[in-house]
Amino acid sequence: MKIQNYRSMLPILIAAFVVVPVTMGVTSSTQTRTGPTGRLAVIGQVSVNGTSANSGATVFSDSTVTTAQNSSAVVSLGKLGRVEVMPSSSAKLTFSDTNISVAMLDSGRVRLSTSSGVTGGATTNDGSIVTVGERMNEFTVDTTCGNTLVSVKKGTVELRAGSTVKQIAAGGQDTAGTARPGCTLGGR
Numbered sequence: 001m002k003i004q005n006y007r008s009m010l011p012i013l014i015a016a017f018v019v020v021p022v023t024m025g026v027t028s029s030t031q032t033r034t035g036p037t038g039r040l041a042v043i044g045q046v047s048v049n050g051t052s053a054n055s056g057a058t059v060f061s062d063s064t065v066t067t068a069q070n071s072s073a074v075v076s077l078g079k080l081g082r083v084e085v086m087p088s089s090s091a092k093l094t095f096s097d098t099n100i101s102v103a104m105l106d107s108g109r110v111r112l113s114t115s116s117g118v119t120g121g122a123t124t125n126d127g128s129i130v131t132v133g134e135r136m137n138e139f140t141v142d143t144t145c146g147n148t149l150v151s152v153k154k155g156t157v158e159l160r161a162g163s164t165v166k167q168i169a170a171g172g173q174d175t176a177g178t179a180r181p182g183c184t185l186g187g188r
Contacts, residue, residue, distance in 0.1 A: 035061060036077060036095055044071025044087075059093065064105065066090040081114040088144075104143050113138040114155075124148040126177035127161030139168075145184075147177030 038059035040046070045068035046053050059065070059075050065085045067073055073085045075093060080100055085091050089108025094101045102110050102122040114120035114137045121130040122141045126148040131137040137155030141148065150159050151173040159166045161176035168174050 036080060036097060037061075038075040038077045038083075038093070038095070040065075041074045041076065042071070043073075044068055046071055046073040046085075061095050062092065064090060064092045067108075079115055080118050081112070081120065083113075084111040086110065102141070104141060107143045107146065109140065109142040109144060111138070111140045124176075127159060129157050129159050132156040132158055132167065145179040147175055147179045149173060149175050 040048065040053055040057040040059050041055045042053060047066045048057065048059060048063050050064075050066075053073075065073050065075065065083075067085050067087055067089050069088050071087055075083045075085070077083070077095055077100060080095060080097075083091070083093055083100065083102055086109035089110060090105040091108065091110050092103040092105055094103070098118055100112060100114055100118060100120045102112055104110065104122060104124045110122065112120050112122060114131060116136050117134050119131050119134070120137055121128060123129075124141065124143050129139065129141055129148075129150050133156060135155055137157065138153040139155070139157050140151045140153070142151070143149075148159070148161075150157060150168055152168045152170050154170050156167060156169045159168060159174055159176055164176075166174045
């Protein structure tokens with residue numbers, strides 16, 4: 001009689017040993033994350049921190065978003081703005097309540113949009129790009145040719161490379177570094 005009672009309790013004990021640690025892991029990782037988060041939208045194959053990701057996933061600051069060929073990702077950061085990672089690109093996203101930064105890890109292309117009152121920037125092997133003023137900004141950073149091409153749609157940014165600082169206003173573009181031979185703007 002006693003053995004049957006233990007057997008009937010076995011599924012409950014197994015569930016307790018499996019469910020409780022899993023629930024505790026989710027809760028503790030959620031509790032250690034503070035600050036803003038992003039919502040991911042993907043087309044094609046996208047990974048976040050090396051793990052395949054789907055639309056709707058939450059993106060935390062200091063995450064690396066990587067897109068495959070013919071794939072893209074948009075990380076919506078609510079009132080801060082958004083970052084679009086274009087095909088065949090890899091970028092590390094860092095954000096706080098007042099800033100969005102993108103570090104280009106490999107060759108690729110990103111579009112950064114910041115809201116009024118939010119600063120933004122990007123870093124590449126050639127230098128850094130920072131927003132000027134506290135108005136809305138939208139700019140693209142392209143490193144597919146081995147150099148850095150910055151195109152500004154809204155606002156103003158500074159392209160800082162070594163001791164050179166170039167201001168680029170809406171509608172303008174400029175470069176830093178040296179493009180690979182045979183790679184031209186038309187090929188981007």
